Amino acid sequence: MNRIQTTFRQLRRTGRAALMPYLTMGYPQRDSALSLVPVIAEAGADLIELGIPFSDPLADGPTIQAASQRALENGMSLKLGLAQAAALRAEGTKLPFVLMSYFNPILQFGIEHIARDASAAGIDGIIIPDLPPEEADTVQPLFRAVNLDLIFLLAPTSDAARVGIVTQRSDGFIYLVSLVGVTGMRDRLTTDLTSFVNRVRTATSKPLAIGFGISTPEQAGQVACLADGVIVGSALVKAVGEATDPVAAARSLVSALRNGMDCHGSTNADRGTPLGAFEVGGQ
Amino acid sequence: MIVTHELPALSNGPYYGAYGGRFVPEILVPAVQELEVAYEQAQADAEFRSELDGLLQTYAGRPTPLTRARRLSDALGGGRIYLKREDLAHTGAHKINNALGQALLAKRMGKQRIVAETGAGQHGVATATACALLGLNCVVYMGTTDMERQKLNVFRMKLLGADVRGVDSGSRTLKDAINEAIRDWVANVQTTHYLLGSALGPHPYPRIVRDFQRIIGLEARQQILDAEGRLPNLLVACVGGGSNAIGLFHPFMGDPGVAMIGVEAGGTGIQDGRHAARFADPTRGRLGVLHGTRTYVLQDANGQIALTHSISAGLDYAAIGPEHAWLRDVSRASYTYATDDEALDALKRLSELEGIIPALESAHAVAEAIKRAPQMSPDDLIIINISGRGDKDMHTVAGALGVSV
Numbered sequence: 001m002n003r004i005q006t007t008f009r010q011l012r013r014t015g016r017a018a019l020m021p022y023l024t025m026g027y028p029q030r031d032s033a034l035s036l037v038p039v040i041a042e043a044g045a046d047l048i049e050l051g052i053p054f055s056d057p058l059a060d061g062p063t064i065q066a067a068s069q070r071a072l073e074n075g076m077s078l079k080l081g082l083a084q085a086a087a088l089r090a091e092g093t094k095l096p097f098v099l100m101s102y103f104n105p106i107l108q109f110g111i112e113h114i115a116r117d118a119s120a121a122g123i124d125g126i127i128i129p130d131l132p133p134e135e136a137d138t139v140q141p142l143f144r145a146v147n148l149d150l151i152f153l154l155a156p157t158s159d160a161a162r163v164g165i166v167t168q169r170s171d172g173f174i175y176l177v178s179l180v181g182v183t184g185m186r187d188r189l190t191t192d193l194t195s196f197v198n199r200v201r202t203a204t205s206k207p208l209a210i211g212f213g214i215s216t217p218e219q220a221g222q223v224a225c226l227a228d229g230v231i232v233g234s235a236l237v238k239a240v241g242e243a244t245d246p247v248a249a250a251r252s253l254v255s256a257l258r259n260g261m262d263c264h265g266s267t268n269a270d271r272g273t274p275l276g277a278f279e280v281g282g283q
Numbered sequence: 284m285i286v287t288h289e290l291p292a293l294s295n296g297p298y299y300g301a302y303g304g305r306f307v308p309e310i311l312v313p314a315v316q317e318l319e320v321a322y323e324q325a326q327a328d329a330e331f332r333s334e335l336d337g338l339l340q341t342y343a344g345r346p347t348p349l350t351r352a353r354r355l356s357d358a359l360g361g362g363r364i365y366l367k368r369e370d371l372a373h374t375g376a377h378k379i380n381n382a383l384g385q386a387l388l389a390k391r392m393g394k395q396r397i398v399a400e401t402g403a404g405q406h407g408v409a410t411a412t413a414c415a416l417l418g419l420n421c422v423v424y425m426g427t428t429d430m431e432r433q434k435l436n437v438f439r440m441k442l443l444g445a446d447v448r449g450v451d452s453g454s455r456t457l458k459d460a461i462n463e464a465i466r467d468w469v470a471n472v473q474t475t476h477y478l479l480g481s482a483l484g485p486h487p488y489p490r491i492v493r494d495f496q497r498i499i500g501l502e503a504r505q506q507i508l509d510a511e512g513r514l515p516n517l518l519v520a521c522v523g524g525g526s527n528a529i530g531l532f533h534p535f536m537g538d539p540g541v542a543m544i545g546v547e548a549g550g551t552g553i554q555d556g557r558h559a560a561r562f563a564d565p566t567r568g569r570l571g572v573l574h575g576t577r578t579y580v581l582q583d584a585n586g587q588i589a590l591t592h593s594i595s596a597g598l599d600y601a602a603i604g605p606e607h608a609w610l611r612d613v614s615r616a617s618y619t620y621a622t623d624d625e626a627l628d629a630l631k632r633l634s635e636l637e638g639i640i641p642a643l644e645s646a647h648a649v650a651e652a653i654k655r656a657p658q659m660s661p662d663d664l665i666i667i668n669i670s671g672r673g674d675k676d677m678h679t680v681a682g683a684l685g686v687s688v
Contacts, residue, residue, distance in 0.1 A: 055453065056574075056588050104572045104582065130575070157314070158309060159313060162309070181470035
């Protein structure tokens with residue numbers, strides 16, 4: 001069992017949802033992740049998503065596009081990102097690392113090499129937004145051999161057949177895209193998120209984490225009631241990019257998100273929310 | 284003499300050998316699956332075929348002629364050159380063939396909104412035209428660098444009722460326009476069809492675009508048989524994504540004596556790195572994944588997509604259609620490049636010798652024919668695909684020649 005699976009298991013016991021912030025590595029400075037990650041962990045994150053910038057991030061909105069561009073100019077690459085992850089591990093950062101990269105940088109790195117090097121750097125899972133399960137037949141066994149979770153996504157447009165395929169193939173957890181669109185902050189979340197989550201719950205007992213469009217503590221709180229994990233990306237990237245003190249900005253936003261998720265009071269399990277159903281589904 | 288070599292088995296995708304596939308975010312998987320099913324049904328429907336054929340004839344002006352280029356052939360002193368005149372199709376390029384086909388398909392799928400990308404503006408104009416004809420809403424994404432060098436086409440699209448949106452990211456050219464069109468599609472996928480303009484992107488696009496462009500080769504094959512009583516020895520076409528080339532080549536795949544050459548954009552030269560020749564650059568042109576398909580992609584050592592350059596906006600793109608990558612692997616087609624200067628020279632020669640001003644894209648194919656023809660026998664037949672007309676490029680050509688218009 002790797003760190004991702006252990007983390008979700010522990011959280012499930014306490015009835016809490018996981019907070020999973022996303023950072024673009026190399027942004028705003030080349031080495032920013034080295035100071036941001038420990039602070040984000042300390043402020044209440046349960047997992048962290050480390051984004052490797054790509055020149056053509058077609059699933060991302062303007063905030064992450066601009067951050068990616070800057071990060072590339074700062075010299076960030078998959079290789080450097082893995083070196084920074086390894087440095088963070090060496091300094092004692094314990095929370096699970098989920099790497100996010102579009103497929104082409106991984107392909108150029110070499111899929112055998114990425115499995116070996118990511119695992120050695122202390123990465124626990126990988127999200128590849130432009131690699132659906134049908135194209136992952138070569139990659140997944142290599143990742144599984146080193147206990148690296150390949151995490152697939154589902155979207156509100158996914159029908160029952162897609163839900164079946166993705167829930168079966170995804171390791172670690174399933175990334176639910178909350179809305180029909182690209183990453184970025186939204187004023188409100190889609191109202192049929194509950195029915196989307198319930199549709200997926202009937203197909204799997206694996207943990208479900210929801211991302212895209214979540215930026216405020218209130219939204220994080222709503223999502224925490226529905227899912228096992230809350231992913232916040234663009235809001236954090238924007239906060240660290242605009243602040244004169246990125247570390248303080250990250251600490252403040254992550255604490256607020258964590259409070260937003262916890263201040264709903266009782267735990268998911270107590271409320272009999274779908275997280276309870278998740279336990280039943282696991283029978 | 285009968286030339287025989289084993290012909291490759293043709294593919295309808297998703298894979299062409301090691302190339303192609305469907306590398307898209309999960310959110311788009313249902314849309315490409317739906318498109319695949321709708322396309323299969325449309326192809327099997329005689330009514331769809333006849334509606335499209337009717338539009339191609341009575342609206343787009345097909346068949347386009349095959350013109351014998353006597354003066355150019357004589358000046359070069361080798362093979363006998365014919366020109367497939369896609370420049371005479373409505374809107375001035377082959378792009379209308381695919382735009383009409385996909386717009387009809389979108390209508391059949393109940394999608395009232397169309398998004399498209401455009402480089403040179405020819406695909407954008409063709410899409411705006413098809414949407415005007417069929418009463419569909421049209422949004423066209425275009426890099427701001429391309430908007431500057433193709434001002435006339437921007438104005439044409441607007442006149443045709445399209446919403447032209449400038450894209451200011453990356454190199455501000457075709458690659459960035461595709462990114463933005465895909466993002467729009469992701470956000471509006473339930474109501475919107477993405478009308479992709481080249482033989483690129485996730486399956487089934489490379490197949491759909493190829494099939495709608497096969498009309499070029501089907502006509503050319505019959506026309507050369509009518510004119511000469513035999514098949515050509517050589518086909519030449521420019522290759523950006525590669526839709527005009529695959530459209531010309533595909534109906535000749537089963538004819539072993541017909542050689543095929545695709546011509547990429549050599550820009551200011553391969554050494555300079557300012558080009559869009561995916562096959563010619565041994566360091567940066569490698570197998571990769573861009574915009575949903577696995578193919579040859581210009582990129583750096585870390586897999587970041589390279590910025591490209593060509594005097595012709597329509598060839599200025601980092602990836603080549605997956606079927607071309609495969610045709611090259613199996614040696615059924617070969618690929619070369621022409622530089623900006625060679626394309627400009629070719630444009631001038633064809634204009635002066637034949638009274639036909641080709642698009643800068645098509646001029647790359649003419650440049651290769653100019654190199655090849657003198658080495659061929661006078662009995663050899665060459666067909667060059669004149670994929671579009673040059674009117675849109677007058678601003679760029681004048682600038683390159685140091686003339687102000």
